[in-house]
Amino acid sequence: MSFSIDQAFVQMYRDNVIHLSQQKGSRLESTVRRQPDIVGMNYYFERIGATAAQQKVGRHTPTPLISTPHSRRRVSMVTYNWGDLVDNDDKLKVLINPESEYTVAATNAFGRLKDDIIVAGAYGPAASGSDGQTSVTFPNAQIVGDAAINNDTTIQSGTTDSGRMSPQRLRAIKLLLDKADVDPDEERYIVVTPFQISAMLGNVQVSSADYNTVKALVEGAVDTYMGFKFILSNRLPIVGSVTFGVSYPANAGIGVNTGDSLALVYARSGIGLAVQEDVKTEMAKRADLNFATQLYMEMVMGAVRIEEAKVIQASVKEV
Numbered sequence: 001m002s003f004s005i006d007q008a009f010v011q012m013y014r015d016n017v018i019h020l021s022q023q024k025g026s027r028l029e030s031t032v033r034r035q036p037d038i039v040g041m042n043y044y045f046e047r048i049g050a051t052a053a054q055q056k057v058g059r060h061t062p063t064p065l066i067s068t069p070h071s072r073r074r075v076s077m078v079t080y081n082w083g084d085l086v087d088n089d090d091k092l093k094v095l096i097n098p099e100s101e102y103t104v105a106a107t108n109a110f111g112r113l114k115d116d117i118i119v120a121g122a123y124g125p126a127a128s129g130s131d132g133q134t135s136v137t138f139p140n141a142q143i144v145g146d147a148a149i150n151n152d153t154t155i156q157s158g159t160t161d162s163g164r165m166s167p168q169r170l171r172a173i174k175l176l177l178d179k180a181d182v183d184p185d186e187e188r189y190i191v192v193t194p195f196q197i198s199a200m201l202g203n204v205q206v207s208s209a210d211y212n213t214v215k216a217l218v219e220g221a222v223d224t225y226m227g228f229k230f231i232l233s234n235r236l237p238i239v240g241s242v243t244f245g246v247s248y249p250a251n252a253g254i255g256v257n258t259g260d261s262l263a264l265v266y267a268r269s270g271i272g273l274a275v276q277e278d279v280k281t282e283m284a285k286r287a288d289l290n291f292a293t294q295l296y297m298e299m300v301m302g303a304v305r306i307e308e309a310k311v312i313q314a315s316v317k318e319v
Helices: 005-015 088-093 098-123 167-179 194-201 208-219
Strands: 033-035 042-048 070-076 078-086 126-128 134-136 188-192 228-232 241-243 246-248 261-267 271-286 292-305 311-316
Touching: 033 042, 042 271, 070 271, 070 292, 078 098, 098 241, 098 246, 098 261, 098 271, 098 292, 126 292, 167 188, 167 228, 167 261, 167 311, 188 194, 194 208, 194 228, 194 261
Parallel strands: 033 271, 188 228
Antiparallel strands: 042 070, 070 126, 078 292, 126 134, 188 261, 241 246, 261 311, 271 292
């Protein structure tokens, strides 16, 4: 018998498996501040605030004592798991290795779950204070609605905004970050639905240069525009829903409407992901279940908004 026959079997397995359309892996994990190897139930992201130097007014004057402000954000570790069984009869009735393909499907599920954890951590209440007992809700000042920044400043004076993602809205978002002195050298990301990228092309106020760039963005030729790296996602929360334990009520006072998707804008250090255990896979025979093979996967992690100034919620229409 040929020693390469096993390779033929492997190829046969591959040819007979089609995974249905789904997001494969996490699209956001590599874009946030990731802290691995957490020990204990909680982890604290330490924060140091701004200070100011003072003028020396004479010779031999007392040394100034500048009190550097310290604060912290707590993230709690949460365990997530997945399991399934492969019966011995299953292996005889299909042309694939179900153990391998189930593992692929589970790995994809955990990747999507990581994105859900990050988005919920960015938008949900942040545990603040020395012991994390103070809950900080997402501030209205960081919400860019239909024609509002900080509740009262229009996106662009004298223009009509469609409520969808547009170069005008991106300029408003960029202005909000720049006014907060967010380091322009730090990576900035914007997570949007595919509809919002396409909607930008229909904006009548896009200059020819903008149009060409956005067209390239839609076609996938580039992924960066106006200093933001675009990430496409179909997992953004919708206003008026509860997504991953976080409630998203409409707030008409700041131009946020039920049914809008909430594009997530952030600088890398604005969101923290604490990882106690990344995805771990176990496989074992179950004597109590006719020696079926049990597949088990688990991960332990949590996410939190580290700094409000570095995270923006952009409410945009999906129709």
